[in-house]
Amino acid sequence: MYILGISRHHDSAAALVKDGRIVAFIDEERLNRKKHYGGFPTQAIQFCLDSAGITLGDVDHVAYFWQRWPELVYGVKHFIRYFPDTLSAFKSENGNGHKSKGLLETIRSDGAQDHFDDYNAGGAILLHWLRTFTLPKVLQEALGYDGPTKYKLHFVDHHTAHACSTYYPSPFEEAAIFSVDGIGSDGTCTLLAVAQGNEIRDLRRVKYPNSLGAMYAVVTEYLGFYPSSDEGKVMGLAPFGTDRYVDDFRQMIHLGPDGTYEIDLSWFDFHKSAKHRVSQKFIDQFGPPRPKVRKHVEQHYADVAYGLQVVLEETGLHIAHWLHKETGSKNICMAGGVALNSVMNGRILLETPFTEFFAQPASADNGTALGAALYVSNGLLGLPRPTKEYIYLGPEYSEAEMESALHQAALSFTQPPDISSHVAQQIADGKIIGWFQGRMECGPRALGNRSIVADPRSPETKPRLNDKIKHREPFRPFAPSALIERSGEYFASSYPSTVMLLVYDVLEHRRDEVPAITHVDGTARVQTVSREENPTYWQLIKHFEEVTGVPMVVNTSFNDNNEPIVCSPHDAIRCFLNTDLDGLALGPFWVEKESMSHESK
Numbered sequence: 001m002y003i004l005g006i007s008r009h010h011d012s013a014a015a016l017v018k019d020g021r022i023v024a025f026i027d028e029e030r031l032n033r034k035k036h037y038g039g040f041p042t043q044a045i046q047f048c049l050d051s052a053g054i055t056l057g058d059v060d061h062v063a064y065f066w067q068r069w070p071e072l073v074y075g076v077k078h079f080i081r082y083f084p085d086t087l088s089a090f091k092s093e094n095g096n097g098h099k100s101k102g103l104l105e106t107i108r109s110d111g112a113q114d115h116f117d118d119y120n121a122g123g124a125i126l127l128h129w130l131r132t133f134t135l136p137k138v139l140q141e142a143l144g145y146d147g148p149t150k151y152k153l154h155f156v157d158h159h160t161a162h163a164c165s166t167y168y169p170s171p172f173e174e175a176a177i178f179s180v181d182g183i184g185s186d187g188t189c190t191l192l193a194v195a196q197g198n199e200i201r202d203l204r205r206v207k208y209p210n211s212l213g214a215m216y217a218v219v220t221e222y223l224g225f226y227p228s229s230d231e232g233k234v235m236g237l238a239p240f241g242t243d244r245y246v247d248d249f250r251q252m253i254h255l256g257p258d259g260t261y262e263i264d265l266s267w268f269d270f271h272k273s274a275k276h277r278v279s280q281k282f283i284d285q286f287g288p289p290r291p292k293v294r295k296h297v298e299q300h301y302a303d304v305a306y307g308l309q310v311v312l313e314e315t316g317l318h319i320a321h322w323l324h325k326e327t328g329s330k331n332i333c334m335a336g337g338v339a340l341n342s343v344m345n346g347r348i349l350l351e352t353p354f355t356e357f358f359a360q361p362a363s364a365d366n367g368t369a370l371g372a373a374l375y376v377s378n379g380l381l382g383l384p385r386p387t388k389e390y391i392y393l394g395p396e397y398s399e400a401e402m403e404s405a406l407h408q409a410a411l412s413f414t415q416p417p418d419i420s421s422h423v424a425q426q427i428a429d430g431k432i433i434g435w436f437q438g439r440m441e442c443g444p445r446a447l448g449n450r451s452i453v454a455d456p457r458s459p460e461t462k463p464r465l466n467d468k469i470k471h472r473e474p475f476r477p478f479a480p481s482a483l484i485e486r487s488g489e490y491f492a493s494s495y496p497s498t499v500m501l502l503v504y505d506v507l508e509h510r511r512d513e514v515p516a517i518t519h520v521d522g523t524a525r526v527q528t529v530s531r532e533e534n535p536t537y538w539q540l541i542k543h544f545e546e547v548t549g550v551p552m553v554v555n556t557s558f559n560d561n562n563e564p565i566v567c568s569p570h571d572a573i574r575c576f577l578n579t580d581l582d583g584l585a586l587g588p589f590w591v592e593k594e595s596m597s598h599e600s601k
């Protein structure tokens with residue numbers, strides 16, 4: 001029983017589930033090398049089918065991440081409710097000097113984006129609707145497949161897909177589900193649900209324009225970053241701010257007694273313009289938007305980021321408290337783009353009565369490809385749940401393929417007896433290393449198979465990573481991968497954070513020991529690593545611990561800024577050569593820059 005899941009929005013993706021097991025799951029951007037690609041995920045689908053050795057003709061069900069009618073109906077109602085202001089959705093500008101397509105232009109261009117901020121919610125809604133009619137034809141044409149097909153097509157409610165993507169792979173027999181994003185297929189922005197066995201039941205839906213995702217995205221845009229892409233930067237910037245604007249932001253969200261919330265729309269314009277815009281009242285209060293071209297971030301904008309982040313956390317806590325009271329469960333499963341906010345997640349785990357937390361790595365819309373497939377597999381067909389492997393589901397390459405890529409790049413390399421211990425020693429010596437092993441991880445975080453690893457003890461690691469290798473803003477923090485056995489000795493919680501979606505305080509007496517992973521507010525976005533989940537990566541950290549006594553390494557995604565995480569050996573070699581990485585561990589093979597420069601002399 002083959003079930004193919006497809007999402008096509010931010011970070012288009014495909015997943016294949018066979019008899020309850022996830023065979024493959026990958027974002028299109030990893031294969032076509034276009035970051036946050038939102039077009040049809042042709043290569044991702046082909047990869048999924050190839051992984052199982054099948055064609056489209058063998059697929060029994062195709063599950064799409066969006067429904068056909070509910071959002072269109074909701075969108076029309078919304079258009080009428082805010083008419084005539086909603087006419088501004090047809091204008092091709094977004095008020096900050098950064099041109100974004102109007103509604104009709106978005107449809108005409110089939111949603112092609114000139115930049116990350118080139119987005120029109122009205123156009124996107126109509127395109128989602130139109131694409132439900134053309135999906136079978138587009139699918140066959142994209143794959144170049146003209147044989148017979150037998151699959152049944154399912155259009156899955158977007159937040160149900162988010163909910164399925166997190167609950168079904170979780171280890172829980174029952175759980176509360178908290179799904180939160182910009183907008184879903186019936187206008188839902190927050191879904192609160194409860195699950196038991198294979199059944200998921202809605203408790204409450206908060207609908208657009210009461211959207212925490214849209215609000216965070218709009219302020220991200222105001223702060224000079226790209227919405228639906230750079231929200232993590234805003235989360236990283238927030239701790240540099242002060243509480244100067246917290247009360248202003250508290251006015252923007254009214255918390256209801258029943259776990260709901262309402263956004264004060266006088267501060268925003270997104271619900272009228274369909275673009276990422278704040279209102280004149282917001283600008284009167286906080287000043288003009290920060291220009292995107294500016295590198296330096298003034299204190300004032302960090303204060304705005306702080307206010308936004310605090311009210312998001314408070315709203316998340318408010319909802320989670322209600323959800324716990326309503327369900328009585330100790331387990332919470334989170335999903336949706338806003339659930340990438342690991343600071344909020346960490347507080348939900350530590351400050352509410354929930355004692356168990358689960359999220360799968362692709363929490364945002366890419367995860368709905370998997371969630372839609374699991375909805376059919378587990379929700380409709382009652383097949384077993386995929387609790388074993390939900391992280392390392394992308395391509396892997398043989399030693400012969402890696403060796404061939406190194407030869408093609410004319411790189412000289414060695415094969416140390418144990419690559420893990422070799423790299424551990426290199427890191428301990430202050431080197432920054434590209435680490436490429438096994439099957440690629442899904443989701444936006446590198447989880448030890450496509451990672452850049454470095455020494456957490458050195459104060460030089462962070463500026464060097466930011467300046468020379470990742471080419472990104474100096475305020476952005478780096479995260480640790482820690483041995484699960486010892487994480488409690490360094491962080492305020494020892495609860496497993498397998499997919500790096502929880503932020504904990506670094507214990508005060510440990511902060512000077514690991515400055516490269518301690519953010520300005522004393523926190524860290526931890527990945528805990530166990531031997532069972534990733535033996536090779538665990539070995540690397542274990543060897544580093546044996547050499548230095550410190551049971552963690554710095555882990556950042558293996559890519560340059562604005563490039564998707566490397567997928568193939570060729571991508572890894574290109575990134576290695578284009579940055580100041582000191583060494584590359586490509587499977588069992590080792591390449592270093594120093595020997596290259598000696599050779600060229």
Ligand SMILES: [Fe+2]
Pocket residue numbers: 158162181182183184336337364365
């Ligand atoms: Fe979503």
